[in-house]
Amino acid sequence: MPDIQIKNLGISFNGKRILTDVSMSIPHGETTCIMAPSGSGKTTLLNLLMGIYKPDNGSISGLENAKIAAVFQDDRLIESMDPVSNIHLVCRNQSRNTIIEEMKSIGLTDCFDQPVCELSGGMRRRVALLRAILSDWNVLLLDEPFQGLDDTSKKATVNKVLQWCHGKTVLMVTHDPDEAKLMQAQIISVKQGFKQ
Amino acid sequence: MKAQSLRKTSSNPKVWAVMFWIILWQIASMVIGKEILLVSPLQTINRFLELAITSAFWQSIFSSLSRISFGFILAVLTGIALGILSSQYTIARDLLSPLMLTIKTVPVASFIIVALIWFSSRHLSILISFLMVLPIIYTHVLDGIMGVDHKLLEMSFVFRIPRIRTIAYIYVLQVLPNFRTACKLAIGLCWKAGIAAEVIGIPTGSIGEKLQQAKVYLNTADLFAWTFVIILLSLLFERIVSFLLYKLQKRLQKA
Numbered sequence: 001m002p003d004i005q006i007k008n009l010g011i012s013f014n015g016k017r018i019l020t021d022v023s024m025s026i027p028h029g030e031t032t033c034i035m036a037p038s039g040s041g042k043t044t045l046l047n048l049l050m051g052i053y054k055p056d057n058g059s060i061s062g063l064e065n066a067k068i069a070a071v072f073q074d075d076r077l078i079e080s081m082d083p084v085s086n087i088h089l090v091c092r093n094q095s096r097n098t099i100i101e102e103m104k105s106i107g108l109t110d111c112f113d114q115p116v117c118e119l120s121g122g123m124r125r126r127v128a129l130l131r132a133i134l135s136d137w138n139v140l141l142l143d144e145p146f147q148g149l150d151d152t153s154k155k156a157t158v159n160k161v162l163q164w165c166h167g168k169t170v171l172m173v174t175h176d177p178d179e180a181k182l183m184q185a186q187i188i189s190v191k192q193g194f195k196q
Numbered sequence: 197m198k199a200q201s202l203r204k205t206s207s208n209p210k211v212w213a214v215m216f217w218i219i220l221w222q223i224a225s226m227v228i229g230k231e232i233l234l235v236s237p238l239q240t241i242n243r244f245l246e247l248a249i250t251s252a253f254w255q256s257i258f259s260s261l262s263r264i265s266f267g268f269i270l271a272v273l274t275g276i277a278l279g280i281l282s283s284q285y286t287i288a289r290d291l292l293s294p295l296m297l298t299i300k301t302v303p304v305a306s307f308i309i310v311a312l313i314w315f316s317s318r319h320l321s322i323l324i325s326f327l328m329v330l331p332i333i334y335t336h337v338l339d340g341i342m343g344v345d346h347k348l349l350e351m352s353f354v355f356r357i358p359r360i361r362t363i364a365y366i367y368v369l370q371v372l373p374n375f376r377t378a379c380k381l382a383i384g385l386c387w388k389a390g391i392a393a394e395v396i397g398i399p400t401g402s403i404g405e406k407l408q409q410a411k412v413y414l415n416t417a418d419l420f421a422w423t424f425v426i427i428l429l430s431l432l433f434e435r436i437v438s439f440l441l442y443k444l445q446k447r448l449q450k451a
Contacts (some may be wrong), residue, residue, distance in 0.1 A: 050354045068354055076351040080369065081449050089365055089451035090355045115449075135355060 001138060001169065002062045003028045004049070009058035011044060018044045019194045022058070031170040033185035035177060041194035042173035043073055046141050049171070066169075069137035071145045075128040079117040083108065083127040086116055091134040102130055106156045121148040126157055133164040140165060142172040146179050158182045235417045243421040252401070260321065260403040261429060264390035267325025268383065268433075274326075275333025275378075282334075283341035296331040304328070304389045308396050317397030321404070324393035329382040336378030340371030361451075369448045376441045380434055387430040 004026035011019045019041045026032050036042050047053045049060060050070055077086045087099045094102075100112055106126050116124055125148050132140060145161070146154050162183070172183060180187050218237050225236035235243075247253040282289040304324065311323050344367055352362045394404020403422055410418035 050350075052350050052353065067356070070351075070354050072347070072351065074347065076347050078348065078365065078369065078451075080445075081365075081451060085449060085451040089361065090357060 001028050001066065004060065004062035004139070004169070004171070006045075006049075007059050007061075009045070009048060009055050009060065011048065011053060011056050019048070019055075022194045024188060026062075026169065026171050027186070028062070028169050029167050031165060031172065031183055031185040032188060033180040033183060034171070034173045034188045034190060035175065035180060036173070036190040036194070038175055040190065042175075043143055045194060046070070046143050046171075046173060049141055063139065066139040067137045068139050068141060069132040069135045070141040071128050071132045071143060073143040073147075075124050077116045077124060077127060077131075080115050082111075082113050083116055083119070083123075084112050086127060087131045087134060090131050091136075093136055094134050099130070099134065102134060102160070103127075106130065106160050107153050122150060122153055125149055126153065129157055129161060133161055138168060140168065140170045142170065144174050144176075144179075145172060146174075146176075146182075154182070232414055232416055235420050239417050240420040240424055243417040244424055247418075247421055247425075255401055256403050256406055257425065257429065259399070259401045260391065260394060261433075263319070263321045263394075263399075263402070264325045264386060265433065267322040267390065268329050268386050270322070271326045271329035271382070271386075272333050272379070275330050276337050278330075279334050279337030279341060282338050289338070292334070296334055299327055300331045304392060305396075308393050311393075312397060318399045320397035320399070321390040321393040321402070325386040325390040328385045328389040332378050332382040332385070333375075336374045337371060340374035341367065343374075344370045365448055365451050369445070372441060372445045372448070376438060376445075379437050379441065383434040383437060384430060387426060387433070391426055 006022055006024050006026070009019055009022040010017070022041075022045065024034075034042060034045070044053065048055055049063065050068055051063075077083075078089070081089070083103065084096055084099050087103075088094065088096055091099065103109070103112070103126075106129075108123060108126055108130075111119055111123060116127060119127070125146070129145055132142075142161075146157065149157060170183075170185070172180070172185060174180060177187075221234075222236050222238070225231075225234045225239075228234050231239065278288070278292060282292055307324060307327055308320065311320050315323065348366050348370075349362070352366055357365075391404050391407070394402045395407050396404075398405050398408050403426060406422050407419060410416070410422065
């Protein structure tokens with residue numbers, strides 16, 4: 001797969017400029033972290049890469065045949081479903097038993113039959129992460145993936161993500177430098193954000 | 197959707213409250229002392245048991261149940277289809293909006309009289325049940341589809357979840373609580389209006405005919421016994437539909 005090339009990408013909503021002429025290259029098979037302050041347009045950039053938004057100008061190449069998986073900023077789990085079903089809905093290639101084993105490995109125990117609306121923020125985050133990494137993907141997009149996790153569960157979850165992401169293209173956005181370090185990522189720092 | 201919506205609601209009446217009203221009814225009938233005005237609960241049950249051992253009783257139940265449930269099922273299918281259509285095309289929504297509003301606001305009696313002019317009285321309760329249920333199902337299905345979380349649809353798009361699974365596990369699962377509420381509302385109305393149509397149309401061998409005969413012969417015990425039967429049928433029908441939808445919801449929650 002080629003590198004992901006972003007060229008002069010721009011988008012605005014209701015006349016408000018969110019991204020202006022963003023250009024960068026995301027190397028294939030590596031973990032890259034875009035570090036930018038909150039409200040700088042990181043999530044919008046990921047939404048453009050996922051194909052949820054269409055850019056006003058500019059282009060993205062290298063994702064034409066990509067199988068994308070994502071961890072959204074707001075989890076996007078089906079509230080009335082239990083965690084195993086939420087993951088299995090997306091990861092049909094994994095058996096329910098495999099999913100349960102993987103859940104246990106990141107400290108998600110005794111919640112297999114609970115609807116996700118009853119889970120804590122940290123547990124929901126881990127379910128969303130597991131759903132992404134267990135799915136069939138070759139490009140993984142992570143939006144503040146370890147937000148809301150305590151140190152212990154963050155460590156176990158990062159290890160799990162690293163184990164599944166080795167040699168694959170991962171793009172993570174965060175404002176937390178520690179998360180970027182934990183993920184052993186190449187850092188692209190955008191201090192001014194993407195608006196200018 | 198919160199987990200509370202999946203649990204049994206506490207809308208079921210409490211036994212003590214039911215007993216309170218039955219006792220009050222018994223006292224009222226004893227105070228009035230005239231069976232023709234108000235039969236007691238015991239007399240009602242006695243008459244019900246007497247009727248229940250006759251074949252005509254079961255034939256009447258089958259006759260009314262089949263017609264009213266046919267009207268209900270037809271309305272559910274039509275309501276779902278039109279709800280889906282309206283959620284996809286604004287023109288369909290605009291076109292159907294005045295029609296549904298008219299069906300909702302026109303008095304049942306007007307529909308019954310017009311239908312009696314147009315059709316045979318035998319099938320009147322099918323049409324009336326259909327008309328009572330259709331706007332409720334249509335509105336709830338449409339609202340449910342329009343209210344589906346677009347963020348989940350984006351998630352489905354990103355993860356390339358096949359269309360059929362998106363429909364089942366995102367659309368249907370999110371619309372089902374709305375749909376269950378609609379069915380509960382509609383079943384009560386459909387029985388009330390369906391039986392009213394039978395009382396006016398008097399199709400042979402129906403519950404409506406029996407109510408009409410009770411009125412003509414001032415047989416209050418029969419009237420109360422048949423009313424008791426209608427309440428039982430309506431509750432049973434609602435419970436069965438509610439149970440089936442609950443099972444479907446539980447099944448879809450295990451993707």
